[in-house]
Amino acid sequence: MTMSGTPDDVGSVPGPAVAGHGTGGSGEPDSAVPWWRDTVCYEIYPRSFADGDGDGVGDLPGATARLDHLRELGVDAVWITPFYPSPLADGGYDITDHTAVAPDLGTQADFDALVQRAHALGVKVLVDLVPNHTSDEHPWFREGLAARPGSRARERYIFRPGRGENGELPPNDWQSAFGGPAWTRVQESDGSPGEWYLHLHAPQQPDLNWRDHEVVADFERILKHWLDRGVDGFRVDVAHTLFKEQGLPDAGAGQHQDIHRNHLMPYYDQEELHPLFRSWRALLDSHPAPAGAVPPGERVMVAEAGIFDRERLARYVSPGEMQQTFNFAFLESRWDGAAMRNVVEQSVAGMQAVGAPVTWVLSSHDAIRPVTRYGGGQVGERRARAAALLMLALPGAAYVYQGEELGLPQVELADDRLRDPLWERSGHQDRGRDGCRVPLPWEGDAAPYGFSTAAPEDCWFPQPTDWAGLSAMTQEKDGDSMLTLYRRALRLRRDHPASDAALKLDGPDSGEWFGFERGSGLRCVVNFGAQPLPLDDDADVLLSSAPLDGRGIPQDTAVWMTLKEYDSE
Numbered sequence: 171m172t173m174s175g176t177p178d179d180v181g182s183v184p185g186p187a188v189a190g191h192g193t194g195g196s197g198e199p200d201s202a203v204p205w206w207r208d209t210v211c212y213e214i215y216p217r218s219f220a221d222g223d224g225d226g227v228g229d230l231p232g233a234t235a236r237l238d239h240l241r242e243l244g245v246d247a248v249w250i251t252p253f254y255p256s257p258l259a260d261g262g263y264d265i266t267d268h269t270a271v272a273p274d275l276g277t278q279a280d281f282d283a284l285v286q287r288a289h290a291l292g293v294k295v296l297v298d299l300v301p302n303h304t305s306d307e308h309p310w311f312r313e314g315l316a317a318r319p320g321s322r323a324r325e326r327y328i329f330r331p332g333r334g335e336n337g338e339l340p341p342n343d344w345q346s347a348f349g350g351p352a353w354t355r356v357q358e359s360d361g362s363p364g365e366w367y368l369h370l371h372a373p374q375q376p377d378l379n380w381r382d383h384e385v386v387a388d389f390e391r392i393l394k395h396w397l398d399r400g401v402d403g404f405r406v407d408v409a410h411t412l413f414k415e416q417g418l419p420d421a422g423a424g425q426h427q428d429i430h431r432n433h434l435m436p437y438y439d440q441e442e443l444h445p446l447f448r449s450w451r452a453l454l455d456s457h458p459a460p461a462g463a464v465p466p467g468e469r470v471m472v473a474e475a476g477i478f479d480r481e482r483l484a485r486y487v488s489p490g491e492m493q494q495t496f497n498f499a500f501l502e503s504r505w506d507g508a509a510m511r512n513v514v515e516q517s518v519a520g521m522q523a524v525g526a527p528v529t530w531v532l533s534s535h536d537a538i539r540p541v542t543r544y545g546g547g548q549v550g551e552r553r554a555r556a557a558a559l560l561m562l563a564l565p566g567a568a569y570v571y572q573g574e575e576l577g578l579p580q581v582e583l584a585d586d587r588l589r590d591p592l593w594e595r596s597g598h599q600d601r602g603r604d605g606c607r608v609p610l611p612w613e614g615d616a617a618p619y620g621f622s623t624a625a626p627e628d629c630w631f632p633q634p635t636d637w638a639g640l641s642a643m644t645q646e647k648d649g650d651s652m653l654t655l656y657r658r659a660l661r662l663r664r665d666h667p668a669s670d671a672a673l674k675l676d677g678p679d680s681g682e683w684f685g686f687e688r689g690s691g692l693r694c695v696v697n698f699g700a701q702p703l704p705l706d707d708d709a710d711v712l713l714s715s716a717p718l719d720g721r722g723i724p725q726d727t728a729v730w731m732t733l734k735e736y737d738s739e
C-alpha cells in the first residue's frame with residue numbers, strides 16, 4: 171500500500187497544481203467564482219448559542235456578541251434557524267408570524283444589529299424560510315378553524331373530510347415524520363366532529379396548501395421582508411414537501427423507514443416545486459439589496475431536501491433554481507471507508523451533472539452529534555476529527571453546526587427535560603433531537619459556562635457538569651483541541667481553494683483508505699484501516715486530525731499535505 175499521490179491503481183495523478191476554481195490560478199480568491207460555491211456556513215440555533223439578557227434562553231443580542239468567535243473560526247456565513255414568534259411545539263419550526271422576531275429572542279432592531287455586525291465582520295447571513303407549514307396558532311389557521319368546511323379560509327391549508335361512514339377515519343394513510351397519523355380531526359364551530367387537516371410534522375404544524383395563490387403571494391412578501399433587512403440568503407425548510415400529489419393517494423407501508431424511497435412518496439418531490447423555486451430565484455436575483463448585503467444575483471438558497479436519489483436531488487440545484495442542497499447522504503453515512511468513498515463519489519457525480527457544488531454537512535440541530543454518532547468517547551472524537559478534515563477538504567460548500575467545532579457529544583437529557591415532539595409522538599421510543607441542542611459552553615469551570623448569566627437550573631436545557639474542558643475558551647488555549655483543528659483547517663482551506671477539475675479519489679477498492687487532491691497543492695488522505703499508512707517521502711504535512719505514527723497515518727486519521735512536486739511549480 172502506498173500513500174503516494176500517484177498511485178498505480180487509479181488514473182488520478184496529482185500533479186502539477188491545477189489552476190484552480192476559486193484561484194484564478196493566482197492563489198487569490200477568484201471574484202468570478204460565486205461566494206456560495208465553496209463557502210463555510212455556520213449554523214446558529216439561537217436558543218442554545220448565547221444568552222444576552224440572562225433569562226436562560228439564547229437570543230439575538232447574545233449571538234451578535236459572540237460573532238467574533240465565528241470570525242476567528244474563519245466561517246464565511248451564518249445560517250440562523252427560526253427566531254420567529256412560535257409556541258415552540260417544534261423548536262421554533264412552528265411559526266405564528268414569519269416576518270417578526272420572537273419576543274424572548276429580541277426585536278427587529280436586534281436582528282438588524284446582528285446583520286450589521288456580521289456584515290462588518292465579512293460574514294454573510296442566511297435565515298430560515300419555513301414554507302411547508304405554520305403554527306396552529308397562526309392567524310390563518312385560527313381563521314380556517316373558525317370557518318366552515320369548504321370556505322375560502324380553509325383553502326390555505328389542507329382540510330379534507332374523513333373516510334369511513336361518519337368521516338371518523340383519516341383521509342389517507344399518511345404518517346407524520348414525528349410518528350402517528352399526519353391528520354388531525356377538528357371540531358367544527360357548532361361542536362360537531364368535522365374535517366381533518368394535514369400535518370406532515372406535529373399536529374401543531376398544519377401544512378399549507380401551495381396551490382393556493384395567497385400562500386404563494388405571502389411567501390414572496392416574506393422573502394422580500396428579509397431581503398430588505400439585509401439577509402444574503404435562505405435555508406429552505408423541508409423544501410421537498412411543499413406540494414402533495416393531487417388526489418392525496420395512500421403512501422403505503424414503510425413511509426419513513428426507507429429514505430431511499432422518499433422521492434416516490436406522494437407528499438415529496440412533486441414536479442410543481444421546480445417552477446416555484448425558479449420564481450423565488452428570480453425574486454432573489456432581482457429584488458434590490460440594502461447596503462452591506464450581497465447584491466441581487468449573489469443571494470443563495472439552500473434546500474433542506476430529504477431526497478436520496480441523486481438525480482432527483484440535483485434538480486433542486488439545477489440552473490435557475492436553488493444553489494445548494496444539503497448532502498444528507500454524507501451525514502447519514504456510517505464511518506467506513508468504502509461507504510464514505512461511495513457517498514463522496516456519488517454525491518459529486520450527482521451535482522456535477524447540473525454544474526452545482528456539493529454542500530457537505532456532518533451535523534445539524536436535527537442530527538446526533540458526530541462524536542457520538544461515530545462511536546462516542548475517544549473513538550468517536552477521533553473519527554469526528556478525521557471526518558471534519560475530510561469534509562473541509564472536499565470541493566464544494568460546507569455547513570458546520572454550532573458546537574461541532576468544539577466536538578460536543580450528544581447529551582443524554584432526563585426524560586422530563588425532553589421537548590422534541592418526537593419523544594411524545596413516538597410513545598417515548600425516540601428521545602428526539604434535544605441532545606444536540608444543549609447550550610454551548612463558552613468559558614468558565616461550571617455550568618452555564620458563559621452561555622448565560624442565569625443560574626444553570628434556569629437555562630432552557632441543562633448542560634453536563636463535565637463540559638469545562640470543552641468550552642471555547644479552554645479549547646482556544648489548547649493546540650490539540652477540536653476548536654484549534656477547525657480553525658487551522660478553515661484557514662488552510664482558504665489558502666488552498668478547490669480546483670474545478672473533476673474530483674478523483676484514489677485508494678484501494680476495500681476502502682481501507684482513500685485520498686484526493688483538493689487543488690492548489692492540497693492532498694487529503696483518510697485512513698480507516700487498522701494498519702498505519704506510510705506517508706509519501708515528498709509529503710509535507712499541513713494538518714493531521716491525530717498525531718502521526720512516525721511517518722505513518724494511524725487508523726481513523728485524516729491528513730492534509732502538500733507534495734513537493736507542487737512546490738517546484
Ligand code: NOJ
Pocket residue numbers: 260261263300371407408474535536
Ligand atoms: C426540518 C427542521 O430542520 C426540523 O428541525 C423541523 O422539525 C422540521 N423541518 C419541520 O419544520
